[in-house]
Amino acid sequence: MTKNILNFHKETARIFAENLLQWFYKSKRALPFRETKNPYNIWISEIMAQQTQIDTLIPYYHRFVEAFPDVTALATAPEDKVLKLWEGLGYYSRAKNLHKAAKIIHEEYDGIFPDHYDALIKLPGIGPYTGGAIASIAFKEKVPAIDGNVLRVISRFNNYSGDIADVKVKKAITDWVAQAIPDAPGDFNEGLMELGALVCTPTNPKCMICPERDICEAFKEGMTNQLPIKSKKQRQKKLEMEVGIIDMGGALYLVQRPEKGLLSGLWSFPIIEEEKTKPGNAIRQTLKTVFPDLPEGKVIGNSKHVFSHVIWNMTVYYFEIDPVMAAEAPEKYGDAQAAFKDREQLAAVALPTAFSKLLALL
DNA sequence: CACGCGTGGCA
DNA sequence: TTGCCAAGCGT
Structure with a gap:
């Protein structure tokens, strides 16, 4: 039987911590951000780690700290360069908040990293978990860092x-x-997080090699597979979308996403929700407001993209236009920035995965 | 404070 | 295929 009250027993907790540390020192993975206690590096890695598996972030971490080795380098970089280095990692507000916080540290803290929890959590993008992680790892402050692993363990x-x-x-x-x-x-x-990631995993926990096995209540009661209890989130809403790829001699027409909402500030192909009774009409009519002489397009494929809270079923329309239309190529798409980008220019802007994977259809 | 916010891995 | 999950935060 499980318990619905969480009691603290000092001696049990002491043994738990002792077991954990001993295991951690022996079993921890060699991760790039574990080679330093520099708060800047710890910060970058912790922001990247939010809702992201460690293996995914490692190449991003290397590229990011090489491009921006310290707070000043990050604070003085243009935002589009920061977003470009975040391209494909998702949850892009993390990158924007990272950049904002770097500016604050650079300008208001003289470039000196805040060294305690209360100051850290005032910075954009740093909440209770990340504040606790930086304060404890980089500054040895006795504060918890509670993530999904810790809740489960x-x-x-x-x-x-x-x-x-x-x-x-x-x-x-x-x-x-x-x-x-x-x-x-x-x-x-x-150590708590590492135990959750390597041993006390969500499914099939490796209790046989767990350093806490002898004093784990769920193991004793045979409840490890029933815990933790977690209420379900609701399912993603499905949207039928139409994407327009306009190709002008190899250069593609890209628009910048609105300042708020999904993929805000990143680049994309023109995209709009389908009118159910008239497939293809919505994207065509929208594009004609900026390209009055738009030729007939063709469907070159479909693509499904799953976001955290919505699913796009995209039908991709392809339009080839004559380079003479370059003269009238609009730099605005509604209120948004827009431009034809050749291969090199395309490589310089942040194009989220939902759109970059469409390039394979060309 | 419930919800918006990406992407990839995996049973 | 589908759903769940991963070192959460802002609003």
């Missing part, structure tokens, strides 16, 4: 049935961890 360790999507449950687990933090807060926090 602590839930199982205590055979605790609280719904980890519930803020009250998150707070209870945060309090438990805060009291359990030993003298090496950074290693402890990293």
Whole structure:
């Protein structure tokens, strides 16, 4: 049977921390951002790690810190260059907030990285988890860093049935961890996450090699596969979309996404929701407002793209236009920036995966 | 405060 | 194929 109350027992927590640290020092992965305690590098890696698997972020991390080795380099870079380095990683507001925070540190903190939790979480993009991670790892502050791994590990360790999507449950687990933090807060926090990533995994946890097996309540009760409890999120809404690719002698017409909402600020092909009774009409009519002489297009394929909260079923229309139309090539698409981009120019702008994968249809 | 916000891996 | 999940944050 599971428990719906989370109790803290000091001695149990002490042994838990001891086991964890011993395991972590022996079993931790060699990750690039573990080669330093520089708060800047820790920060970049932690922002990239939000909702992202470590293996995915590693090449991005290398490229990013090479291009922007310190806060000043990032603060003084143009935003489009920052977004370009984030291209394909998703959740692009992370990159924008990273850039904003770098400017704040550069201008208001004299380039000196804030060295404690309370100051860190005031920066855009740094919330309770990331603030705790940077403060504990780079500055040895005794604060928790509660991510999805930690919620799962602590839930199982205590055979605790609280719904980890519930803020009250998150707070209870945060309090438990805060009291359990030993003298090496950074290693402890990293160890908790590493245990969740390598051993106490969401499915098929490797209890046989777990350093906490002997004192894990869920293991004792045979509940590891039922925990944690997590309420479900609702399903993505499906949208039928029409994409227009205009090709002018190899240069493609790109538009910048609006300032708010999905993929905001990044580049895309013109795209609009289909009018159900008239397939192809919506994109064609929209494009004709900027290209009155638009020739007939053809469908070159379909593409499905799954976002966090919506699914696009895209029908891709292809239009070839004469280079003489370059003279009238509009730099505005509605209110948005727009331009024909040749291969080299295309490579310089941030084109999200939803659109870059359409290039394979050409 | 429930929801908006990307992408890739995996049973 | 489908759904779930991954080192969350802003509003």
